[in-house]
Amino acid sequence: MTKWVYTFGDGKAEGKSAMKNLLGGKGANLAEMAGLGLPVPPGFTITTEVCTYYYDHGQTYPSDLKDAVNTALAGVEKIIGMKFGDAKSPLLVSVRSGARASMPGMMDTILNLGLNDVTVEGLAASSGDARFAYDSYRRFIQMYSNVVLDVGHHNFEHILQELKDSRGIKLDTELTADDWKKIVKLFEAKVKDATGKPFPQDVHDQLWGAIGAVFGSWMNQRAITYRRLNDIPANWGTAVNVQSMVFGNMGDDSATGVAFTRDPSTGENAFYGEYLVNAQGEDVVAGIRTPQNISIVGKNKQKSTLPAMEEVMPALYRELNDIRDKLERHYTDMQDMEFTIQKNKLWMLQTRNGKRTAKAALKIAIDLANEGLISKKEAVGRVDPAQLDQLLHPTLDPKFKKTVLARGLPASPGAASGQVVFSADEAEAWVREGKKVMLVRVETSPEDIGGMHVAAGILTTRGGMTSHAAVVARGMGRACVAGCGEITVNYKTKSFSAGSTTVKEGDVITIDGSTGEVMLGEVPMIQPELTDDFARLMEWADTIRTMKVRANAETPLDAGMARKFGCEGIGLCRTEHMFFDPKRIISMREMILAKDEAGRRTALAKLLPFQRDDFAELFTIMAGLPVTIRLLDPPLHEFLPHTDAEIAEVVKASGVDAETVRARGAQLHEYNPMLGHRGVRLGITYPEIYEMQAQAIFEAAVAVTKKGGKPVVPEVMIPLVCTKAEFDLMKAAIDKMAQQVFKATGTTLEYLVGTMIELPRAALQAGVIAETAEFFSFGTNDLTQTTLGMSRDDSAGFLEVYREKGIFEKDPFASLDQTGVGELIEIAVERGKKTRPDVKTGICGEHGGDPASIMFCQKAGLSYVSCSPYRVPIARLAAAQAAIGVEGDRTK
């Protein structure tokens, strides 16, 4: 028989904190605290399994649940010595939801449950305070009606306000017991009016109504949205906590408060918290009364004139401070606690690991380790890698009141301001004039790289989290808001509109790439600072992790940045980005327009010195670290001119007529370029392109080595291979070129030739391909596109619906689809290693910087992950966490 209900209280508990999945976070921690002997009001937790049962069985409960609840309730009555529904001395309870992860989207708390027209009198008598009793009752009616009966707060506030107005008073505190009694009647009438039924008087009906509301709230739109945004699976379910009430509003010897064992903003080891005398929890949250600091230090720090709890209730403060120590030592982490003081008796209502800023997370982890409370390994596991982004990019000053113009996708973190321009060329021109620009486009393409590089930020109206703009911006560490459909760009008038606002070229806007917000004008920012704690944690992480971390970079700027962030080589240098420079694109186009191989070779010869210099610079910056260079990948039509002006320029430079240029463009047009004439297919059909690139790589490597730099071991990578034969043909040409260069220069050096695994067929054929390929780099962007048959540029629209409907829990382009794409990676690694046990394996798709995907890479046995420079620290930390198997709360 399944145990559906777990009790706690009186220094005992059936549950414990390790049972979070079953009892939810709140329930598990209440049990843990009770077990520790802390003063916890007795109660019980209905498990998350009941929630799962409820939704699996047409919203019905297990048949034996009712008995279990009754038994648990009887236990509480016994501890407290009061009876639920008793006319004289009624037991009151609170009902709260509690999922495995904290979920603000869920049901509000219901307090004071158990009050009705009879028991309210009992409460009045037993507490000796009729005003308190009726105030409690009206609060209960209000909460219960709102949450369970769907009668909104405003109905009641309206009544209350009218009464206050009619009496000419302002504060609730001025109302008397009789006033509240009258209000209760009015509230009850309102409920009957709104629902057609009287407010429930049976306390057991009240309880089951509340329990049902908790389970119901698991599937409300807010909760679903929150889960989607926070990657929480729907099948986790929520628990329900039923706990005897304690009252912080029973007079000046009562109080309620929240406290953190350390400062959640800075991480400083100082007791931090707020409390209110003679108040219930909701009063603290409501913000009507100004909460007071608990400690004198805190009070002084905030220059508060209100007395601290340490001053007003010194004994209770010491008791709380002792509990603070006990809990932090017990949980070995900073705690967020809720407490209530009822008539000079301290009660603990909740403890949980406290939310904190990235800065605080770092400091707390380092401090706890230094204090000997946790190991360095544990410290490394305590910081959420994704949070590090906060420390690496500027953020908007939260004190500034911003006006949001539109919202798009948070495509690349950081905030930025600049003058709006609508083309990459203009961006470059304006920046040359010393201006700071914001590049606004419907979408971007590889030819916009230059403009994207100089822009402070990028805003697009189309494309998803892995659109060109998003990927490139993340790679550059440039702030980007993508897919901002609320904005309509008009290139002709050089303006964009958002609602009724029109923004013209030159106007200043601010974007926040971490939230997707777009603001008019300049919003003040806070610049990032890398603390010693950051460096320390990275150092610890590096000693723990087993996977290397490389960067995806091709410009010296990016490569330098990546080294600064601690990368251990380049995992992906995308050579095509090197061809868009104005000096080069002309030769590239000449190559594409050439009539024959000889013509192509002539044009390629002009590109050779550029490529050689590019590679020499990268090799120099990486100083002996491995550099993986991917040979040309995109289809040739991406390099062709589009506008008449560009075509005219090409005509002038190449001597080919405009008609031919246009015809070649039409000829190269593809219906599905992602699946078209690209990658190794270019190498097979135009071997001279890859030959030139190989020549540039080897000549650069030789030159840098000769100059006395550390020996360079280039890794030449062939993209989009799907058969061994393709790879072998290209490898033969590369090997031949290497020998040619070595002979000509009298120098020999080591190099590797390997392949991207980015097509399902390549993954399946990995065993065969590894016969000749020396490394595999999983191109998970393309592998996701082909395995799922889903274009990353076209899927933003329906992926949204997919996530809403729970088909995908995460965007498969942001976090690896471990079931589908993951199986192919596992197959490829297994087959590849069987053929070549020392085959180097890495990942260089967007997933290389995603913590969950990095965990997968560790399990799959990859040698390294490669990600955009700004994600290198995140990857270093995530790799360390992966090595020690920490997955936080995400484990299913």
Next chain:
Amino acid sequence: MTKWVYTFGDGKAEGKSAMKNLLGGKGANLAEMAGLGLPVPPGFTITTEVCTYYYDHGQTYPSDLKDAVNTALAGVEKIIGMKFGDAKSPLLVSVRSGARASMPGMMDTILNLGLNDVTVEGLAASSGDARFAYDSYRRFIQMYSNVVLDVGHHNFEHILQELKDSRGIKLDTELTADDWKKIVKLFEAKVKDATGKPFPQDVHDQLWGAIGAVFGSWMNQRAITYRRLNDIPANWGTAVNVQSMVFGNMGDDSATGVAFTRDPSTGENAFYGEYLVNAQGEDVVAGIRTPQNISIVGKNKQKSTLPAMEEVMPALYRELNDIRDKLERHYTDMQDMEFTIQKNKLWMLQTRNGKRTAKAALKIAIDLANEGLISKKEAVGRVDPAQLDQLLHPTLDPKFKKTVLARGLPASPGAASGQVVFSADEAEAWVREGKKVMLVRVETSPEDIGGMHVAAGILTTRGGMTSHAAVVARGMGRACVAGCGEITVNYKTKSFSAGSTTVKEGDVITIDGSTGEVMLGEVPMIQPELTDDFARLMEWADTIRTMKVRANAETPLDAGMARKFGCEGIGLCRTEHMFFDPKRIISMREMILAKDEAGRRTALAKLLPFQRDDFAELFTIMAGLPVTIRLLDPPLHEFLPHTDAEIAEVVKASGVDAETVRARGAQLHEYNPMLGHRGVRLGITYPEIYEMQAQAIFEAAVAVTKKGGKPVVPEVMIPLVCTKAEFDLMKAAIDKMAQQVFKATGTTLEYLVGTMIELPRAALQAGVIAETAEFFSFGTNDLTQTTLGMSRDDSAGFLEVYREKGIFEKDPFASLDQTGVGELIEIAVERGKKTRPDVKTGICGEHGGDPASIMFCQKAGLSYVSCSPYRVPIARLAAAQAAIGVEGDRTK
């Protein structure tokens, strides 16, 4: 030690016909004939393994080959009693290539090898015929120089012609021994002149030169092209046959000829062949002298006045006829034999299974079975399924001398003539006026379906064998030449040009979809006729095969045709084709342009009756056979209007303004529509579309069943599924709709809900998907595109290079990539059956009509294959062959 050389002759042989892979077809059959005791000139075969060795080792021979050849040669000398290179009585040999499969692209034969300035005199003396000796020598110089030394025939023909001119004679036969002697000197001088070296006089040098030339010819362009066109892998290699010479030109008691054991055109059981008195084999082929019939019957049939061999050499004829019987009984198949009579002695030079027309293949197979020589099973294995196409489509009259204007891809078999039109609308208009049209387009799209249906044939200038035009044309059984790049279409001037020829709208052209040829004017055709033999063979095939054969069809016409061809249900009804009718497309567009779900439902309600009628008609035609209906698959933008006129029409019908229509088009535009918002993704985002289609299916099924037709079991198929969740959401909606219809109509019927497996992820997840999916249909077109990351519409260009370079042996869109895509199918079948042992599995991609792919489907354990109606007979035969494991010569 590897045995590199196999000898034969004197009633013995080291090889046999089963050793074709090692000895090549010719060598294996020579050995077999020798082993049977037939009169075969002695000789030996150098194996195909030597060829493989040769190319694997930088074009060198195994070290022990020379000895093996010398030993074998000594054996031949011993049998014949003559010595190779002997001055008095020299042994002469022929050297011929011989691959596993017959390969006309390979090296020509070299005859009379062993002659030089000395041995020619010996031959003159021993034969007593100096003219014969010198004629033989000059023939040898000419062949050898051409094949081995690369001195073209024309060099020699020129010399010969000059001499004849100077002597005022016309025929070679008028030349004397001295003339030939003189010519030999001139030939030798020419060789020295052209190559810088004298003609080789060492007979062993001659032999090794010839052997090298055979192996070299394996990699010449003609051979490569032939292999590519005939799907022969390069690693098979060729053997070399060295055989002692016999001469059919030693006087009137000598002759040479070829014979078929049955008529290769009709299949009739009559001895059929031709011979020439006093001639060498090449004279028969050269066509200078008119060959004579071997039999009197044959002579009379062809109304020849030349005497038959049966009359001239009755005893030898009887001997040959006995051999004919013996060989046919031995090989149990029609043989193509070559023979030579040297001074009244019959020698057999070759036997092999004779090539034959499809009609003959059928008749011979049936007759051989009826004669008891082979079983019915064997008879079924004897007909090449691909050849059946000849019997199902009109063919060009071979007697007509056609002029080919351009060549494209043979995209859909059959020949057709018609007046050129350049748009689908015009095609329909002209046909309404009673004209016969040929639709010429750069490419076609789904909206051209109507025009394609009424056209006699379709010609496109872009796209490959699996482009839209090709797939649809094959489906309709319409002749189609696709990707004809030699033609440039100009829509504005309504004309196309091919070279210097311009063809205008209304001009008549003829296309041959079996060869890819395009001809100006009308070329006479031969109409197909389905013989009793055809029906008989199909009947036998049906009793043997274990896989069902279904058809891909959606129109009543196609469905009816498919039934006529013996399909056992519909495996793929593409519902989108049903929406392009002018009456429907307007509602479809209204649906796409609708602002909200209500608007879409209104438009869909207009489409419902059409769909219902479509399905009812299909169900009626299929009379109880299963019908698999795929719900809407293509992206919505395919249905939107493109031209201004079309947009105007939509504006008029829908009340939406043109700007909105264009904006919706822009909004729906996709970079990679193949990987975009289509298939089940439409069902997920617009559930109302699939609901309408499900409603139409169930209402139609109920209506047809109620009318007393055989009970209909519709199979509702959801396309492009990649997760179980997608499938489940759609299945729930379909099941709900089924219940709704059953309730409304008071009728219940069986139905299945299944999915396409056309994405790698779906294949991997098949075990999970099979929990709810009742059938799988492998959509191998899309599965190939995604597994290989290759768009079928964009790959024609580089696939050509891929096949030239040997990366792909076959077009993966025409014949299944068994290694890559195949493994995914195997995985899916295995996992699917593990979950649901009785899951129905089928294939409905283009590969369903390809014999090699059908063989794979059998091995993978599929329940059925589905193909275009015109390929149903091919599939029935191929499935039967697959069931008995006949793979012909294609086995690697």
